[in-house]
Amino acid sequence: GQQVMQIPQYQHVQEGEDFTTYCNSSTTLSNIQWYKQRPGGHPVFLIQLVKSGEVKKQKRLTFQFGEAKKNSSLHITATQTTDVGTYFCAGRGNEKLTFGTGTRLTIIP
Amino acid sequence: DSGVTQTPKHLITATGQRVTLRCSPRSGDLSVYWYQQSLDQGLQFLIQYYNGEERAKGNILERFSAQQFPDLHSELNLSSLELGDSALYFCASSVVAGTHYTQYFGPGTRLTVL
Numbered sequence: 094g095q096q097v098m099q100i101p102q103y104q105h106v107q108e109g110e111d112f113t114t115y116c117n118s119s120t121t122l123s124n125i126q127w128y129k130q131r132p133g134g135h136p137v138f139l140i141q142l143v144k145s146g147e148v149k150k151q152k153r154l155t156f157q158f159g160e161a162k163k164n165s166s167l168h169i170t171a172t173q174t175t176d177v178g179t180y181f182c183a184g185r186g187n188e189k190l191t192f193g194t195g196t197r198l199t200i201i202p
Numbered sequence: 203d204s205g206v207t208q209t210p211k212h213l214i215t216a217t218g219q220r221v222t223l224r225c226s227p228r229s230g231d232l233s234v235y236w237y238q239q240s241l242d243q244g245l246q247f248l249i250q251y252y253n254g255e256e257r258a259k260g261n262i263l264e265r266f267s268a269q270q271f272p273d274l275h276s277e278l279n280l281s282s283l284e285l286g287d288s289a290l291y292f293c294a295s296s297v298v299a300g301t302h303y304t305q306y307f308g309p310g311t312r313l314t315v316l
Contacts, residue, residue, distance in 0.1 A: 126304070135204070135292060135307040136245065181245065183305075189258050190305065192237075192245040 095120050097184045099193035107201050112172050114196035116165040116182035124185050125158055125165045130195075131178040174200050205229065206308035208293050214314045220281040223311045227274055227295030233257065234276040235305060236268055239290040251276055252298060283315045 096119040106112050116125065124143045128136040140149055142158035142165060149156045155168045165182055177200050182193040205228035215221055227234050236248040247260035251270035262268075265283075270276045280287060290312050294305040 128307075135309050136294075136305075137204070138304045138306065141304065189247060189250070189260065190235075191247065194244045 095184070095186045095189070095191045097182060097191045097193040099180075099182060099196050101196055102194065103197050103199070105199045105201060106172050108174060109171050112169040112176070112198055114167050114180050114182075114198075116167075116184070116193050118163045118184045118186070118191075120186050121162050122184040122186050123162075125162075126183045126185070126190070127156060127165075127167055128181045128183060128192075129178050130181065134178075136181060169198075172198070172200055174202060176200060204306040204308065206293060206295050206306050208291075208308035208311050210311060211309065212312050212314075214316065215283060216316055217283055217285060219283050219315075220279065221283065221313065223278040223280070223291050223293075223313075225276045225278070225293030225295075225308060227276070227293075228306055231295035231297050231306070232274065233296045233298040233303075234270055234274070235294040235296070236262075236276070236278050237292040237294065239292060239310075241289075243289075245292070248278070280313070285315050288313055288315045 126141045127139040130136045146160045147158040153170045157166045179195045179197045181195045183190045207226045209224045233252045235250045237245045248262040249268050250258040268278045290310045292310045294307045296303040296305045
């Protein structure tokens with residue numbers, strides 16, 4: 094079945110440093126979504142990418158969908174304490190949305 | 203607030219027991235999804251319903267079952283509970299319009315099996 098892996102599993106960064114998480118699928122995806130889950134909270138939708146090679150920005154967050162539509166990345170520039178949480182990618186193939194394993198981001202003030 | 207409600211917020215029970223988790227989707231959403239999140243784990247997809255019918259199945263155990271009612275709320279039934287079933291159970295809903303849809307998650311039910 095479809096598998097979606099994310100690396101790294103954990104990332105600790107100094108406040109102000111950049112952060113990147115990578116998402117890789119075993120199969121080609123029709124689209125990919127990114128979610129953020131704050132500690133003690135529930136996943137919240139951030140963005141969806143559909144087109145091959147698509148790049149979208151939300152303030153300090155940059156999302157990219159690979160040319161082959163099998164990988165994606167989320168880059169945060171100049172992290173802030175509000176960026177703390179676990180970031181999940183979720184790839185859609187067939188009818189199901191498969192969530193990645195998540196990257197837990199910790200910010201060191 | 204996503205508009206998805208889940209009850210109860212917390213549930214503590216004993217091994218061998220049966221519990222029911224309830225979810226009300228956002229107004230207008232026809233699809234409901236159930237996920238299990240164990241400690242420090244990712245989101246494991248359990249099952250999806252669309253307008254009352256089962257649409258997709260994930261890693262759902264035979265001891266677990268779910269249904270979606272005519273008013274679109276959904277219930278997840280967990281029986282013969284084991285210690286390993288302790289987890290956060292999330293419900294999510296979506297409109298399911300074409301191939302592009304966003305899932306809106308509820309606050310979750312934290313199940314503790316003692």
